[in-house]
Amino acid sequence: xxxxxxxxxxxxxxxxxxxxxxxxxxxxxxxxxxxxxxxxxxxxxxxxxxxxxxxxxxxxxxxxxxxxxxxxxxxxxxxxxxxxxxxxxxxxxxxxxxxxxxxxxxxxxxxxxxxxxxxxxxxxxxxxxxxxxxxxxxxxxxxxxxxxxxxxxxxxxxxxxxxxxxxxxxxxxxxxxxxxxxxxxxxxxxxxxxxxxxxxxxxxxxxxxxxxxxxxxxxxxxxxxxxxxxxxxxxxxxxxxxxxxxxxxxxxxxxxxxxxxxxxxxxxxxxxxxxxxxxxxxxxxxxxxxxxxxxxxxxxxxxxxxxxxxxxxxxxxxxxxxxxxxxxxxxxxxxxxxxxxxxxxxxxxxxxxxxx
Amino acid sequence: xxxxxxxxxxxxxxxxxxxxxxxxxxxxxxxxxxxxxxxxxxxxxxxxxxxxxxxxxxxxxxxxxxxxxxxxxxxxxxxxxxxxxxxxxxxxxxxxxxxxxxxxxxxxxxxxxxxxxxxxxxxxxxxxxxxxxxxxxxxxxxxxxxxxxxxxxxxxxxxxxxxxxxxxxxxxxxxxxxxxxxxxxxxxxxxxxxxxxxxxxxxxxxxxxxxxxxxxxxxxxxxxxxxxxxxxxxxxxxxxxxxxxxxxxxxxxxxxxxxxxxxxxxxxxxxxxxx
Numbered sequence: 001x002x003x004x005x006x007x008x009x010x011x012x013x014x015x016x017x018x019x020x021x022x023x024x025x026x027x028x029x030x031x032x033x034x035x036x037x038x039x040x041x042x043x044x045x046x047x048x049x050x051x052x053x054x055x056x057x058x059x060x061x062x063x064x065x066x067x068x069x070x071x072x073x074x075x076x077x078x079x080x081x082x083x084x085x086x087x088x089x090x091x092x093x094x095x096x097x098x099x100x101x102x103x104x105x106x107x108x109x110x111x112x113x114x115x116x117x118x119x120x121x122x123x124x125x126x127x128x129x130x131x132x133x134x135x136x137x138x139x140x141x142x143x144x145x146x147x148x149x150x151x152x153x154x155x156x157x158x159x160x161x162x163x164x165x166x167x168x169x170x171x172x173x174x175x176x177x178x179x180x181x182x183x184x185x186x187x188x189x190x191x192x193x194x195x196x197x198x199x200x201x202x203x204x205x206x207x208x209x210x211x212x213x214x215x216x217x218x219x220x221x222x223x224x225x226x227x228x229x230x231x232x233x234x235x236x237x238x239x240x241x242x243x244x245x246x247x248x249x250x251x252x253x254x255x256x257x258x259x260x261x262x263x264x265x266x267x268x269x270x271x272x273x274x275x276x277x278x279x280x281x282x283x284x285x286x287x288x289x290x291x292x293x294x295x296x297x298x299x300x301x302x303x304x305x306x307x308x309x310x311x312x313x314x315x316x317x318x319x320x321x322x323x324x325x326x327x328x329x330x331x332x333x334x335x336x337x338x339x340x341x342x343x344x345x346x347x348x349x350x351x352x353x354x355x356x
Numbered sequence: 357x358x359x360x361x362x363x364x365x366x367x368x369x370x371x372x373x374x375x376x377x378x379x380x381x382x383x384x385x386x387x388x389x390x391x392x393x394x395x396x397x398x399x400x401x402x403x404x405x406x407x408x409x410x411x412x413x414x415x416x417x418x419x420x421x422x423x424x425x426x427x428x429x430x431x432x433x434x435x436x437x438x439x440x441x442x443x444x445x446x447x448x449x450x451x452x453x454x455x456x457x458x459x460x461x462x463x464x465x466x467x468x469x470x471x472x473x474x475x476x477x478x479x480x481x482x483x484x485x486x487x488x489x490x491x492x493x494x495x496x497x498x499x500x501x502x503x504x505x506x507x508x509x510x511x512x513x514x515x516x517x518x519x520x521x522x523x524x525x526x527x528x529x530x531x532x533x534x535x536x537x538x539x540x541x542x543x544x545x546x547x548x549x550x551x552x553x554x555x556x557x558x559x560x561x562x563x564x565x566x567x568x569x570x571x572x573x574x575x576x577x578x579x580x581x582x583x584x585x586x587x588x589x590x591x592x593x594x595x596x597x598x599x600x601x602x603x604x605x606x607x608x609x610x611x612x613x614x615x616x617x618x619x620x621x622x623x624x625x626x627x628x629x630x631x
Contacts (some may be wrong), residue, residue, distance in 0.1 A: 052521055072524045083515055085522040089540040098536075099526035150526065 002319065003028040003186050004049070004154055009058030011044055011210075018044045020059070020210040029184040031177065036207035037233065045207070046156055046190045051075050062153055072159060078147030078185075082159040084139040086131040088288055092118070092142050093127040099150035113265045117145040120179065137168040144176065148183065155180070158191040161196060164299045194234050198222060228268070228344045237342070238313040248338070253309035257286050258338040268344040273314035275340035278326075284335035291345035292330045306334060369373035380595065395496075399585040400593075408575060415563075416572035419488065420557040423495035424550045427503045432546065435507045436538055438518050456497050460564040464494060469566070494563040499553030505557055506552065510545020514555050518535070547608040551601040565606035 002025035011019040026032050034042035045325035049060055053070035059068045067075050074164045078099075086095050091235040093114050100110045118124040121141040132137055142161055147155060158174070161169045180187050191197050197204050199217040206213045206221060206229075212331045214226045225231035232239075242252035244263035249256055257269065277284060302325040304315045315334055317325065326332055390398040401407050433606030438449050456464070468490050472480040516538065523533040539546075561573035576594075582585040 050521075052524075072521070073522045073529060075525075076527075077525055077527045079522070081518050081522060083518055085515065085518040087522070087537050087541070088514060089537075089543075098523070098528075102527040102532065124628065146526070271544055 002026060003063055005059075005061045005115045006049070007059050007190060007211055009048060009060065010186050011041070011048060011053060012056050018210055019048070019055075021164035022210075022212060023341075024205060024212065024215065026186055026188070027228060028186055031187045031200060031202045031203040033190070033204045034188065034207055035194060035197040035204050035234070036210075038190060040207040041210040042190045042205075042207045043158060046158055046188060049154070050077055050079055050156055051189060058073070060343070075151050077152070077154045078150070078152035079158065080140070080143045080147050080160045081123075084136070084163070086132070086139055086143055086146070088131050091128050091130055092123065092134070095142055096146045096149050098146060103150055107322045111258070113149055118151045120148075121145045121175075126301055135165050135168075138174055140164065140172060141175070142178070148179075153186070155185045157187065159182045159190055159192070161191070161193070169196075176200070192341065200233070206234065206334065208233070208308050222226075224347075225270075225342070228296040231270050231342060236273050236314055238273070238276075238311065239344070240269045240271070240308070240309055240311050240313070242267050242269060252288070255288055255309060257288070257341065259341055259343055260339050261343070263343055270344050271313060271336060272339065272342075273316040275335045276313060276315040276336045278304075278315065278317060278332055278337045280333075283337040284340070286336050288332055288337060289331065289333045291325055292328055295328055297323055297325070304332075304351070306332060310335065360615040364537075373437050380592075384592050387533030387585055387592055390585040400588040403586050403593075404588050408570075412570055412572045412575040415570050416558050419491055419495060419571065420554045422492045422535035423499060423557050424553050425607050426492060426497055427496045427553055428507075428546055428550065431500070431503045431507050431549070432542065433534070433540065435504060435511055436516065436534065439508070439511050439521060450504070450508075454501050455500075461494070461498065461560075462566070464497060465553075465563045465566045466492065487569065491563060491569050491571070494567075495553070495557035495560065498560065498563070499556050501551075502550040502552040502556065506545050507542060513545075514541050518614045545610045551605040551608075555598045555601045558597070 004024075006022055006024040009019060009022045010017065022041075022045055024032070034045060036042050036328050044053060048055050051067070051070060055068060059066055061067060062075070062077075090098065096114045097110050100113055105113070114127070115124065118127055121144060121234070123138060123141055123145075126134065126138065131142070134142065136322065140163075143160070151182055157164040161173055162175070164172065167251040173196055173242040189197070189200060198221070201218055204221050205215050208227075208229045214221060214230045216224075221230065222235055223345060225234060231237050240252055240257075242250040242257065244250050244259070246262060246264055246269045248259045248262045250259055250267050250269065251257075252269075253295065257268075259269075280287075288306075288308045290313070292304055293307050293312060294305040296303040296305075297319075300319055302317050302319055304317070305312045306315055307313075313334060319325075387399050388395045388397065390396060431556055434449065438446055442449075469481060472478055472486070472490060474482055519537055519541070520533055523537045524530075526541070528536065559576065560571070561574050561577060564571035565574045565577070576587070576590055579590060
């Protein structure tokens with residue numbers, strides 16, 4: 001039996017449906033990310049788990065107990081907000097102690113637990129500071145300690161890293177994940193940043209227009225996207241339009257490409273930048289030739305955009321100090337393996353025949 | 357490079373300042389002339405020696421403080437609830453809070469007298485305690501625009517909604533959220549609202565006079581009719597009191613959490629923040 005269950009949850013505000021039929025089972029200790037563009041309903045779904053919104057239909061249960069109608073202050077959930085939401089009038093130690101005081105813990109135990117939590121986030125020396133004296137990263141760590149102090153059943157993170165600058169964002173996400181593993185706490189993390197979701201999660205829920213488009217491990221989501229939305233939202237994907245021949249081939253503006261499986265009629269092919277290369281190899285049997293439109297030097301990577309068959313194909317190559325990347329306007333040949341081609345929209349040959 | 361003194365703007369400032377300062381200085385000088393042929397604080401001594409002065413100041417102070425207390429208890433939960441749950445009603449509530457600036461106190465107090473007079477179901481004007489209650493109610497209404505504005509601004513400065521949610525998810529009840537999180541964070545706003553209310557109701561004349569209360573405002577007017585030098589002394593003291601209120605308001609508004617109740621005038625060097 002899973003620890004957190006969300007069954008058939010719908011939510012409308014007036015006539016505006018934000019979440020339409022959401023199902024999810026989360027195991028104890030799992031780290032789940034809700035990933036999607038703004039307005040996809042991920043934050044609303046999280047707020048329903050927290051109890052700040054009531055579902056229009058469906059149930060939410062934690063550890064076998066139906067909490068759908070329970071107010072937030074009875075759910076024993078920890079939450080970290082995007083805007084930190086530390087209590088400005090309290091010191092760091094008092095912020096962390098707040099939940100414990102409300103739970104009625106004796107003062108000596110509170111002191112001990114606060115010290116333990118502050119040591120965990122490495123801010124024990126700042127216990128007497130006030131929120132306005134801390135940097136954004138420190139404030140968010142305190143918010144995390146405050147959420148975790150009363151040993152909640154579930155931890156909810158509502159875009160906790162969005163307000164921080166890039167470097168702290170990366171270090172803090174590693175810290176959050178390490179802490180989550182150490183405590184074994186069931187966690188839901190809401191983000192619109194695919195890199196965060198891919199690097200931190202056990203499983204990702206990709207959300208689009210109030211629905212879970214795909215639920216899977218980061219590896220599955222990235223490599224085997226089920227819908228065109230998931231494919232285009234997660235990672236970079238170059239899209240090419242062609243004509244399936246019915247056997248495992250497609251014709252793109254005169255060039256022939258070998259597909260992983262047969263398709264007939266109009267097909268959309270997807271290719272990840274890292275799957276394409278300017279070097280030929282034994283398994284990269286597909287070839288397309290085009291002119292380089294753009295060269296983006298990203299540091300460890302160089303990203304080329306090559307105009308092929310009326311579309312732009314992205315090609316990533318590693319930076320090599322001994323070998324400068326090709327320039328704009330150069331004609332290059334792209335090599336890629338049939339197995340790396342994603343066929344996003346196609347009609348299987350047998351259906352296509354039936355339709356004819 | 358030295359900037360030359362901007363002559364025109366300086367002149368305008370001096371002109372505006374003299375409009376305010378010359379009468380004030382004249383009043384002050386006059387208040388020192390009670391004993392013929394020499395400067396003295398005799399007028400002030402005379403005022404302080406009067407029993408009526410002490411009684412009216414005490415009465416007005418108590419009435420003003422009561423008005424502040426009632427005002428805070430009405431305004432803080434209202435402003436909080438409107439911001440949290442009824443944001444669409446904010447313009448309406450704001451408009452209502454501004455009404456006392458439009459409706460003259462005379463109208464208000466006549467309304468009270470008609471409504472709570474001897475023929476009413478609730479004849480508050482028949483007893484001293486009842487009339488005092490009406491006076492405090494009038495002061496609450498008069499200071500409503502200032503109190504509401506100050507508290508509402510204080511709440512705008514902190515993220516009421518997220519702080520409430522943060523407290524709730526940690527298990528706090530609604531009452532506890534207001535008492536432990538919201539109230540302390542708008543305290544400086546409440547204090548500045550309170551000082552404003554105090555300076556308005558302390559010297560208030562119309563309501564106190566028409567309800568026939570022994571307050572400071574009517575006393576001031578009475579003295580103005582009976583005496584020559586004392587009213588000048590009283591005017592100067594009233595100004596000093598209002599200024600003191602304003603200075604205190606500024607100090608409280610600038611106070612940071614964890615600081616002292618009365619902030620230090622010289623700030624210690626800022627503590628460094630490590631990322």
